[in-house]
Amino acid sequence: xxxxxxxxxxxxxxxxxxxxxxxxxxxxxxxxxxxxxxxxxxxxxxxxxxxxxxxxxxxxxxxxxxxxxxxxxxxxxxxxxxxxxxxxxxxxxxxxxxxxxxxxxxxxxxxxxxxxxxxxxxxxxxxxxxxxxxxxxxxxxxxxxxxxxxxxxxxxxxxxxxxxxxxxxxxxxxxxxxxxxxxxxxxxxxxxxxxxxxxxxxxxxxxxxxxxxxxxxxxxxxxxxxxxxxxxxxxxxxxxxxxxxxxxxxxxxxxxxxxxxxxxxxxxxxxxxxxxxxxxxxxxxxxxxxxxxxxxxxxxxxxxxxxxxxxxxxxxxxxxxxxxxxxxxxxxxxxxxxxxxxxxxxxxxxxxxxxxxxxxxxxxxxxxxxxxxxxxxxxxxxxxxxxxxxxxxxxxxxxxxxxxxxxxxxxxxxxxxxxxxxxxxxxxxxxxxxxxxxxxxxxxxxxxxxxxxxxxxxxxxxxxxxxxxxxxxxxxxxxxxxxxxxxxxxxxxxxxxxxxxxxxxxxxxxxxxxxxxxxxxxxxxxxxxxxxxxxxxxxxxxxxxxxxxxxxxxxxxxxxxxxxxxxxxxxxxxxxxxxxxxxxxxxxxxxxxxxxxxxxxxxxxxxxxxxxxxxxxxxxxxxxxxxxxxxxxxx
Numbered sequence: 001x002x003x004x005x006x007x008x009x010x011x012x013x014x015x016x017x018x019x020x021x022x023x024x025x026x027x028x029x030x031x032x033x034x035x036x037x038x039x040x041x042x043x044x045x046x047x048x049x050x051x052x053x054x055x056x057x058x059x060x061x062x063x064x065x066x067x068x069x070x071x072x073x074x075x076x077x078x079x080x081x082x083x084x085x086x087x088x089x090x091x092x093x094x095x096x097x098x099x100x101x102x103x104x105x106x107x108x109x110x111x112x113x114x115x116x117x118x119x120x121x122x123x124x125x126x127x128x129x130x131x132x133x134x135x136x137x138x139x140x141x142x143x144x145x146x147x148x149x150x151x152x153x154x155x156x157x158x159x160x161x162x163x164x165x166x167x168x169x170x171x172x173x174x175x176x177x178x179x180x181x182x183x184x185x186x187x188x189x190x191x192x193x194x195x196x197x198x199x200x201x202x203x204x205x206x207x208x209x210x211x212x213x214x215x216x217x218x219x220x221x222x223x224x225x226x227x228x229x230x231x232x233x234x235x236x237x238x239x240x241x242x243x244x245x246x247x248x249x250x251x252x253x254x255x256x257x258x259x260x261x262x263x264x265x266x267x268x269x270x271x272x273x274x275x276x277x278x279x280x281x282x283x284x285x286x287x288x289x290x291x292x293x294x295x296x297x298x299x300x301x302x303x304x305x306x307x308x309x310x311x312x313x314x315x316x317x318x319x320x321x322x323x324x325x326x327x328x329x330x331x332x333x334x335x336x337x338x339x340x341x342x343x344x345x346x347x348x349x350x351x352x353x354x355x356x357x358x359x360x361x362x363x364x365x366x367x368x369x370x371x372x373x374x375x376x377x378x379x380x381x382x383x384x385x386x387x388x389x390x391x392x393x394x395x396x397x398x399x400x401x402x403x404x405x406x407x408x409x410x411x412x413x414x415x416x417x418x419x420x421x422x423x424x425x426x427x428x429x430x431x432x433x434x435x436x437x438x439x440x441x442x443x444x445x446x447x448x449x450x451x452x453x454x455x456x457x458x459x460x461x462x463x464x465x466x467x468x469x470x471x472x473x474x475x476x477x478x479x480x481x482x483x484x485x486x487x488x489x490x491x492x493x494x495x496x497x498x499x500x501x502x503x504x505x506x507x508x509x510x511x512x513x514x515x516x517x518x519x520x521x522x523x524x525x526x527x528x529x530x531x532x533x534x535x536x537x538x539x540x541x542x543x544x545x546x547x548x549x550x551x552x553x554x555x556x557x558x559x560x561x562x563x564x565x566x567x568x569x570x571x572x573x574x575x576x577x578x579x580x581x582x583x584x585x586x587x588x589x590x591x592x593x594x595x596x597x598x599x600x601x602x603x604x605x606x607x608x609x610x611x612x613x614x615x616x617x618x619x620x621x622x623x624x625x626x627x628x629x630x631x632x633x634x635x
Contacts, residue, residue: 001034011040016221019044046156050163055192056136058150065139147188158435159198160220185219193220202231218243218250225251229258231286240264245272248280255282260312261289270294277301285309285339293602295327302332310337312353314344331356341366347373349380356390362389364396372401372435382419382502391422401433411471414444421451430459438466438495441473443492444480449485457518459481459493462527466495472530475500476540483518483544493525499532501540521545526575534577541578542585551579 005011017505018027024045032043049055056064178567185192199220214230221243228251230241240263247254263269273292277283277300284306290313295302336339340362342350350367359365360393361455365385373381397420411580420429438460466472474496482489524545531537541548553575 001036006036011037012044012353014244014369015041015044036526042153043156045602048159049163050161055150055154055185058153059142060146060149061143063139063146065137066135088144092506094476106254106569119544136225139601142188147191147277151192155195157193160193160196160269161200162220163200163202163219164415167180184593193225194222196220196222196229197224199225200229200231213266214240215242217241218246219255221247221250221273223250223252226253227256228254229256230260240266240269241272244269245275247276252280256285257283257312258287259292261291261315265291266280266481268295271389273297274300277304277336283307285311287311287313289313290328291315293328298327302334305336308336310334311341314342314349328353333358333360337362339364341368348379351377351384352503354384357388359388360390361393363393364398365389365394366396366398366400368400370401379416379419382417386419386422389423392425394423395425396428397423397426398428398430399433403433411439414440414447417448421447424451424453426452428457430454430457432459432461434461434463436461436463436466437469437471438463439473440472440495442475442477445474445478446481446485449482454488454621455483455486455610456487456488456587456590457491459491459525460488460495462495462525462529462530463492467528472497472528479544483521484516487518487520489518489521491523491525492521493527494527497530498526498537499530501533501536503533503536516544519547521548522546523550523552526551526578529571529575531571531574531578534574535581538578538581538585542589546586546589548582548586551575552581553579569606 015027015030018024018030027041027045031038031045199217199218201214217230229246242257243250247257257275270292273288274294274297277286277297281304283304286301286307286309288301288311301310325583334357337359338361340352342357346365349368350369371483417431420426440460448458470496474494476496476498477500478494479492480493482492525542541551554572
């Protein structure tokens with residue numbers, strides 16, 4: 001073998017590319033080629049698992065019995081994953097497992113598939129939506145030797161994502177301890193998963209089999225675990241986690257922790273959470289619901305020495321009862337926090353949270369809510385932010401409402417944002433509420449551009465409602481202001497009227513004019529922006545933003561799919577033409593900028609060189625060509 005194939009870094013790159021492209025069968029074949037390929041290929045195949053079934057089928061021949069089970073469609077799993085190259089017990093089932101669970105042509109287990117030791121290589125590649133399931137039970141008690149092959153592969157797992165498809169459509173004999181596969185795995189868990197670093201749990205409340213209990217999660221815990229994300233919609237006492245207080249001991253390296261916001265907030269659970277935050281000193285990022293906290297646990301978070309990222313969500317009651325949140329409204333200074341995210345139904349919860357608190361080191365703030373605020377409430381909220389956060393540290397502000405509630409939101413004027421002008425170091429400013437009635441004019445965006453000269457991502461929601469009600473006051477002059485005052489801008493989304501674009505200078509031969517330009521802008525969002533002439537707009541954009549690469553004008557907004565696309569058909573078509581023509585104009589602009597002014601002999605008449613005349617004369621032919629090209633918005 002050539003020595004180049006003995007370079008592990010090169011093999012890892014190639015094999016990872018195969019895995020990313022979904023070519024796990026090819027990767028499994030490579031694992032059988034030679035000893036040099038085997039550890040790298042198997043490590044990539046097993047690194048991330050979303051099912052335990054591949055490990056189950058690593059048990060030796062004669063240990064498992066597989067029976068068919070017919071389930072009513074009403075209780076059939078919404079989707080499941082099966083196992084491809086199964087060794088041991090899977091060979092016993094043969095073509096049956098593959099044919100039973102493959103939605104496409106089945107990829108059945110092949111006895112000849114194996115690793116260098118003659119063992120089969122389990123690959124998690126099959127999917128199904130069938131109502132049929134396989135029941136798997138143990139035929140005999142497992143011995144120490146039976147686990148050797150399972151441990152060989154389980155030690156390679158670094159990422160485990162468990163969900164309602166964890167058992168891949170299989171039913172296990174959980175009633176009889178002598179035949180329960182999950183129980184055997186749980187008993188042997190201390191030696192099965194020593195290298196799991198990322199663990200994700202997402203299983204619905206109505207899971208009835210015992211093996212899906214949230215309290216079986218510790219079987220995957222180990223000193224190597226650094227990230228634990230729990231999304232469990234449990235609503236019963238017996239589904240509350242009983243292991244949280246033990247996390248400082250079982251997972252001493254844990255740095256990221258997300259606790260389900262759907263757990264029943266019992267006093268015992270709150271006490272466990274308090275103990276967790278008091279004793280686990282390696283935590284750095286925490287996601288938690290305020291219902292799971294009390295005064296003691298909250299104080300533990302405030303005083304925690306290493307938590308620098310906090311995401312706190314508020315429950316969505318019909319009426320916010322602020323009396324229950326007296327402990328969270330107390331005055332505090334968060335000296336360690338760098339990232340803060342607040343999620344609630346309205347801005348009211350966030351407003352109460354920020355009051356009487358100081359965040360001197362927070363550099364990223366995200367606020368998400370459901371119901372739209374009033375203009376007065378929004379301005380008051382921005383004033384509280386200006387009082388609570390450092391004017392020189394805060395660099396990212398995200399104000400997001402992830403859905404269109406159908407309610408009429410605040411009529412937002414430019415003056416509403418003035419309290420935020422104190423944050424001169426802003427790099428990202430995103431105000432994405434589809435319910436706002438944005439009415440910002442050129443003066444407002446000029447003030448914003450001057451207030452945030454370092455901004456790289458400036459996003460305001462572009463809504464059909466604002467265009468329909470004639471609230472879009474900004475023109476292309478706003479784009480010029482941003483190009484002039486924000487030299488680092490990379491992505492831009494503002495509601496503006498492009499109808500005022502100057503007439504294309506490609507209609508006549510003129511010298512390339514000098515003026516405001518922004519070489520940094522690469523992405524421009526143009527949703528619900530009025531437009532009259534696509535050629536004029538394309539000419540203008542290519543002149544001001546020479547490196548513009550993407551114009552997003554349709555299909556979806558920054559927050560999701562478009563609801564009123566049929567009302568936007570004419571503008572959609574024109575902006576599509578802008579997206580197609582801008583790269584052509586941009587190429588011409590680039591060629592123009594390469595010319596030296598020494599080429600112009602007559603400085604009075606500004607006679608252009610012949611080459612410019614040729615390009616202008618051929619522009620019509622270029623337009624004819626692009627009219628028959630793709631309508632993609634990527635340029």
